[in-house]
Amino acid sequence: MNEASNQPIVTVSGLEKRFRALVVLDQIDFSMRADEAVGIVGPNGAGKTTFLSVLVGAHAPTSGTITFAGEDVTHLPAAERSRRGIIRTHQIPRPFGGMTVFENVFVAAANGGNFAREEAYERASESLRLCGMFHLANRRAETLGLLDRKRLELARALGTNPKLLLLDEIGGGLTDGEANELVGTIRELRHRGIAIVWIEHIVHILLQIADRLICMDAGRIIADGDPETVMKTPAVVEAYLGGSVE
Numbered sequence: 001m002n003e004a005s006n007q008p009i010v011t012v013s014g015l016e017k018r019f020r021a022l023v024v025l026d027q028i029d030f031s032m033r034a035d036e037a038v039g040i041v042g043p044n045g046a047g048k049t050t051f052l053s054v055l056v057g058a059h060a061p062t063s064g065t066i067t068f069a070g071e072d073v074t075h076l077p078a079a080e081r082s083r084r085g086i087i088r089t090h091q092i093p094r095p096f097g098g099m100t101v102f103e104n105v106f107v108a109a110a111n112g113g114n115f116a117r118e119e120a121y122e123r124a125s126e127s128l129r130l131c132g133m134f135h136l137a138n139r140r141a142e143t144l145g146l147l148d149r150k151r152l153e154l155a156r157a158l159g160t161n162p163k164l165l166l167l168d169e170i171g172g173g174l175t176d177g178e179a180n181e182l183v184g185t186i187r188e189l190r191h192r193g194i195a196i197v198w199i200e201h202i203v204h205i206l207l208q209i210a211d212r213l214i215c216m217d218a219g220r221i222i223a224d225g226d227p228e229t230v231m232k233t234p235a236v237v238e239a240y241l242g243g244s245v246e
């Protein structure tokens, strides 16, 4: 491990998010290195998506701090965070309708990544190749099926040249075969040095990538560690797997 990958890419301290009286994130402390792939599991409503939303700046936290690559980004808007390298994919893909696949990724690279025209063009092409979508570059985004929409969601995120990629149920709704294809791409991204945080309900798919797992419940991290140990932790079995430990 080199020195850079030894430093945390992101550190979250005392993070709290309330929607009116509802406490959705409850004093979250979390830190990860650039060379890690962290899976997040937990029951519906645990606060997983909200956690990603606060990390990327879509929601302001009620309190707490977020440090990214050594800088306090807690109060930076989402656009500025994406330029610094924090980007997410959405559970339900949100391509721009009325634009081609290429244009979607180009816009992400130019706006989200702040690349000048030629570089944005290169990045968009490279991202589409990586996601196995280059042959669909001229297709209108709204004509894509679910797997290709998920690939496009990933390609748009990659277009911004992320350092930290947050994936929200990118495997949701796909067959195992389709989800496995995405795993191949995500594995390649890890090799390229992109830190990954991935929320996924399809655990056996997630565990092909995650070398660390956290489980959230009621806005808290109730377990954090190597995936096998976390999945056997009594609190996780009870909260997430809906059972009791034998």
Ligand SMILES: Nc1ncnc2c1ncn2[C@@H]1O[C@H](COP(=O)(O)OP(=O)(O)OP(=O)(O)O)[C@@H](O)[C@H]1O
Residues within 6 Å of the ligand: 019, 022, 024, 042, 043, 044, 045, 046, 047, 048, 049, 050, 051
């Ligand atoms: N914008 C919002 N306004 C009010 N409440 C919200 C908002 N967003 C999320 N919530 C509430 O916060 C809680 C956590 O939601 P969140 O989507 O983060 O959970 P989750 O763990 O991602 O669940 P799932 O696995 O179902 O996606 C839920 O009770 C949800 O209704």
